[in-house]
Structure formats: C-alpha cells, structure tokens
Amino acid sequence: MANVQWRISGEYCEACSCDSVCPCPTSGLAARPSKGHCDAGLVFRVDHGQYGSTKLEGLSFAVLLHTPGPMIQGNWTVGLILDERASKEQREALTTIASGQGGGPMAALAPLIGRFGGAEAKPIKFEMSGMRRSVSIPGALDIAIEGIAGAKQDEPIFFDNVGHPAASRLALAKASRSHMHGFGIDWDDTAGRNNGHFAPFAWSSS
Numbered sequence: 321m322a323n324v325q326w327r328i329s330g331e332y333c334e335a336c337s338c339d340s341v342c343p344c345p346t347s348g349l350a351a352r353p354s355k356g357h358c359d360a361g362l363v364f365r366v367d368h369g370q371y372g373s374t375k376l377e378g379l380s381f382a383v384l385l386h387t388p389g390p391m392i393q394g395n396w397t398v399g400l401i402l403d404e405r406a407s408k409e410q411r412e413a414l415t416t417i418a419s420g421q422g423g424g425p426m427a428a429l430a431p432l433i434g435r436f437g438g439a440e441a442k443p444i445k446f447e448m449s450g451m452r453r454s455v456s457i458p459g460a461l462d463i464a465i466e467g468i469a470g471a472k473q474d475e476p477i478f479f480d481n482v483g484h485p486a487a488s489r490l491a492l493a494k495a496s497r498s499h500m501h502g503f504g505i506d507w508d509d510t511a512g513r514n515n516g517h518f519a520p521f522a523w524s525s526s
Contacts, residue, residue, distance in 0.1 A: 324372040325525050326371040326413070326424075327370065327522075327525070328368070328369030328522075328524075330364060330368065330520070331364075331365045332362070332363065332364050332365075332518060332519050333363055333453040333455060333465060334362045334517050334518075335495040335516045336360035336361075336516075337354070337355055337358055337360065337498070337507055337509060337515075338353050338355070338358060339513050340468070340492070340494045340513060340515040341515060342354075342517075345483065345484055352390055353390065356389065357387060358386070359386050359500060359505055359507035360384075360385050361383075361461045362383040362486065363381075363382040363455045364382070364418075366381075371414075371416070371417065372413075374413050375410075379403040379405065379406050380446050381418050382457060383426075384401065384437075384460070384461065384505055385398045394431065394432040396429075396433045396435075397434065397435045397504060397505060398437065398503070399436070399438060399502055400418050401441075401442050402415065402441050403441070411439070417523070422525055423525045425523055428485070429485060437502075437504065438503070442460055443458060444457050451467030451469070451476050451491070452465070452466045453493070459501065460502040461499070461500050462498075463495060463497065463498050463499070463516075464495065465493040466496065466516075467492065467493045468492045478490065478491055479492060479517075486517070487519040487520065487521045490517040490518070494512060494516055
C-alpha cells in the first residue's frame, strides 16, 4: 500500500510530559525533555481526505509514544490507536499513514522508532471549543489542553515555522490532565503545567 497517493486534513492536538513550553521544537529534538524522558499523545481528527479510493473523513487516530531521552537519539516506543468505526481498509490506510510507511510527514520519524507496539481499535472522542481541546480514548488516553492566551485574550500564542510533523504553526497550550496507558507506556499528570499544542493539519503522500 506504500505507493498509494493520499491526502488528509483536519484538526490536531497533543499533550506531552514536558513542562510548558516543550524544549523539543526549538532544539531540533535534541534537547533533554523536562523529565529526562518524554511521553506524548498525538491525536488527529480527519475532516477531509482519502487514501487512494478509500475515504477517511470523519475518522480519528492517535499516536502514543515514549522516548527514553532526547527525541533525536531515537529508541522510541510507539503505538497507534485507530478509530473503531473504521473498516478494515480504512484501518490499514490509517496505519500506513500514521506509521510513515506511506510517506508524508511521519516518514521522517520512522528511523527513530525502536519498538512499534502495534495498532488497536478503540472509540476516540475529540472535542474542541474555543481554545480548549480534549480527547478521550477509553483505557488508553485522556487529555485536556487549553491554549495560552496572547495579546488577544481569545487567541493563543503561536509557534511558527516549527519543524513538527503535525504542522509548521502550532498553538501553545497547557494540559490540565494527561493520562496515557498502553503499549507499555504509563503516564499520569494533573499538575496543569505540562505541554500541549493544537493546530489544523494537512498531510499528503507527496
């Protein structure tokens, strides 16, 4: 399936275990994470798109990851959560896209993965309102983030021209809750200080 042309776009959000603001985007992934390691949940809601002739709009997927040190050093543990409403063909397409096997932004991260934990199908609830985003995946991920207000109180501060797989322009956010359990990764944080981002995203195979 790797040579199939595809294109998806929609909404993205994440929370990671680093203190806000995460040092990874400004260091080319070379900085030491705030806690020495990094746990992160990256969630994508596909509003438009297809993989070859397979339509993907209305589906979501999540990438759960753990890095034992600076991200650039690799040895990541990664697992995928796929929307349980997806058909077999849609799950295969989303796995190919999210793992980087089909090209696109995630392909650059594939060499950093030391252990791929596989893919599981679960219900994914993605909610957004103003500067708030939350994602609930029973038994796997529960995150809630809120944008850090800028000069205009109803708009977040943005990172621009960022080398991030989701988008080159990210809203800065803090997470009020972060719980992740799956693929050997266990992370719980309710301190309200850890990092978050959100953005529209648009990916393609070329």
